[in-house]
Amino acid sequence: MSDYQHPYRDAEFVIRELVEFDQLCTDAGMEDINSELASVIMTEAGKLGSEVLGPLNRVGDAQGAQLTDKGVEQTPGFSEAYQQFAEGGWQSLTPSEEFGGQNLPNVLGTAVSEVWQSSNLAFALCPLLTQGAIEAIAHHASDELKQTWLPNMISGRWTGSMNLTEPDAGSDLAAVKTRAVPEGDHYLITGQKIFITWGDHQMTDNIVHLVLARLPDAPPGVKGISLFIVPKFILDENGNPAERNDAHCVSLEHKLGIHGSPTCVMSFGDNGGATGYLVGEPHNGLSCMFTMMNDARQNVGLQGLGIAERSYQQAVQYAKDRIQGTNRDGSRYPIIKFPDVRRMLMQMKAGVEAMRALAYIASSEIDRSRFADDSEASRQHFARVELYTPIVKGWMTELAQEITYLGVQIHGGMGFIEETGAAQHYRDARILTIYEGTTGIQALDLVGRKTLSNQGQVLAELLADIQETQTELSQHAELSEQAEALKSALDTAQQARQWLLENAEDKTAPGSVSVHFMMLMGYLCGGWVMARSALKAQSLLEKSEGDPEFLQSKLITARFYSEHLLPRVYSHLATIKAGSHSVMALDEEQF
Template structure:
């Protein structure tokens, strides 16, 4: 098994050259945030990730969370690691100063979160869900709710969860049955929720659940859902955890992967009713929850990058050490010298670099929205956030399946043996295309709300920006081949947009039939765009005496992406052209 080492250089390159973090921070009035500070933050996070969290990854896989007399008992070692995590101030990194946060940009938090998820994704899911709860309360909670819950969530002294899914209500939230009955200054919540990540544990003295439920007078469907804060422990007069609330984990799921992360079946109100407090307006809970969910969707996309990086590091080390070939003089050489192993490693490396670029560029758009100089700029950047979020979530997590599978393949037969750890990354990655909205749901969001609803305006702006990069490649001598390849992929994106806009109205099944291929096409196109921008910046830095080894490698990975991954856009376009005909042709009984 390989030790985890955070790829600082590539992260710093993306933040500096593609995000232009220092320029953004200067314009946003965040003058104390600069490259030197971010480098120090990444280095310190990397130490905690590699020295504390990564060694617990295998422990969590083999000694996952258990349900005992006290509730859920986390993996041995997790509580101590979480204590160090909180003591170092990591939960508060991007939160507002008003609640004890450090007010650093979202994109810096995203770069740091990659470390946690690469080192130990099962562990990192806990603070990830807390960050989502903070977002929901900060945007929609009353002043009283914010004062009661945000400081401890921001400090990490308490953790948060998201409770949507029920046995009969998965993606179809309109089917939610959990009830909320008014009772003085609070509500009594009853019902069951499933698939609740880190729904219980002993690492903190409170767990703050955000729960979707229906009021007695709620209209049918998603317009009748409200959001409530339902804590594990009620607060006493001093704001400290007191009496136990009527909310408990009744069972744990047995899962394919992420065993260190408890996935709970939560029961609310089995006795007198679980005390809950309304967040936002009655019947408007879905909008509140989507604030949390959209944050989580970019975070899950980041998990796809993170687990891919961990799998790559392990495969790279194994390929360097595994002696397999024999030279004519009888000496043996490692498998990294075989062309096909190099192809797989380069595919992993190029994919990861494209994924990292897209994750951080999308995260930076959240910051640009928050610090926009005027409403028009804010709307423009929010539009880009809306457009990129389903691509980040869908494409990065789908690509992670392929990258982690390549990690197993490079190990050969040893990859199928659990002791090497390669299979663990493959298993852990499998959930990523499913939770926080499946790839199909992300794709429907992209073709529906993000394209058809605005007649392709958001996509048109992105395509025009990619066109500007093609023009820059064409005017730069060394990049003629990459200019042609990106230009062809751009043309495929424009054609896919045209086919969707022109065909969806006449064919009701078209959007749903082509949606995943549409999302994947734009994922590969965005990856190619950002790898092209990376190549242009790498070439410019080489000419001024930059880090030659890193920059030359960046040029190679950008070229490889262009030659080996960007052509996939053409196959995806062909599938989109085929439309819904064969997809809808069979009757239900013919399957």
């Protein structure tokens, strides 16, 4: 067993009450899917997470992947755990039934994925990358490629990886140099990719790499990038892995955290060219990749939630066990009785619950955009997905840094000692604000593509929804203080939106204030979903439904959020209004 336990009560509350899962499934024509089934699935996932994946988390940190003559050897125990994962059908939850998937709602897949991210973040990156590869192939590949590759990926027999970044092309994909030359019915790929998560291992008999490369006639910049399937093993006439492809891991990165996840430098074509197959139209690779970008970025936000939940669970247990205070009669008591430790635990708890609610709600909008009755409703839901994505990815991963820091702090000096495990969560969380687009990139996306490009209309619609919740909140005397706090925070967001629209002509202003704008919106959305949680909890208590202890805890946690975390919007607004002058004033040589 591990110290991780699935927070099923809160996850179930969010699925049932905030996402309104039963209604979502009815609207999608999935009458046989409901919240009771979702609860069973999450419970079973929790068992695998706590009993199998959780105990391997420390093992992966201490005994990370190694590069050998046979390729990358994964952490001991990971291969056996992966076989249980695959045999349980967990990779197939949300993909299409046409290729062996179960076609369950995306939000249920998100709730289950939280278990994997919490129990073993390094391990969970493997199926997470596979899911991204499945999405890209399913949306853009030819029918022949889909039939060839998807069934074994969806079953978990094969895994996938995403190969974008190069030594001279980090976030700037316009600088990609990897080449693809036509060769009969396929292409020969040559080039090098870095930071390739789970780019090699021995857990499955094939790995399906998705690789960005340029054709000989490619125009310069991002408009000249194409996407290719490059398998580790080329398939024989029966569709089975046979000949080793010219694609190899040549080194492993030595990282701050997630040691159990091999981060590879991949070399393609050292011996003449790696066989690859074009996905979609030539020169349209970036569009293919962006198809799965919302899912991928929301999933990284979910990783922030997962590691924060794991850190919180450990901090709670330590605070209950650590005896340090002394009464006048000489008896001693645990540090959880200290007000400042309570403050830190409440910050962790409130942050985690707000993150979970926002992550699930954002994920459910992907379902609603897919299953909407008409094109206009689908467009509106997808616009909300687009708006949520940088907030989920940016704000949640930044908040995870604070929560895992508090986990170390609660342990005191023991938090700095690796054997307690608190430091691992802190280290593992650090990458989350960087990959799949840094915090700055998420913030620029929110300000530019998601706000200024539509004159703030999509954001205005979200703020109108928050206003509806605030109005409903104000009608309950028990929640009046939270209603006032949300009203004030909403006014702050309105001011931030207006300032951004009015100052957009200053070319340096959006970039200078974008992170503060994103964090303001994150804390506001957190306050909104916690307010909705409070309304649901209050209603259930009044009807004598549900677990009263849990519901009272939810009310207290929502109130704490409104008193201690929601006020952060004011400092972010003050910084936004300061603009870009002092940010850009120094000459480069003065740094």
